[in-house]
């Protein structure tokens with residue numbers, strides 16, 4: 001079973017499902033871990049997506065009220081990797097931190 005990580009798009013930022021205050025949060029994962037990355041768009045009138053370019057992982061663009069997800073295995077390379085919303089990368093980007 002993959003572990004769910006849910007990012008909620010609110011306005012022009014990402015937040016975690018349980019914490020609306022921390023903007024564009026750092027997401028901690030382990031190398032080799034299987035993750036289901038879920039995007040919930042709660043931003044009326046805005047289309048959002050997620051890309052982790054270094055790993056060629058994408059969640060397709062969705063509209064307000066929609067949810068989309070992608071499941072992937074974290075590569076075995078510790079470090080920080082950027083995630084971002086492609087249309088709004090200047091405001092909507094953060095890091096995934098991989099630990100061994």
Ligand SMILES: [Cu+2]
Pocket residue numbers: 047048049085086087088092
């Ligand atoms: Cu966006």
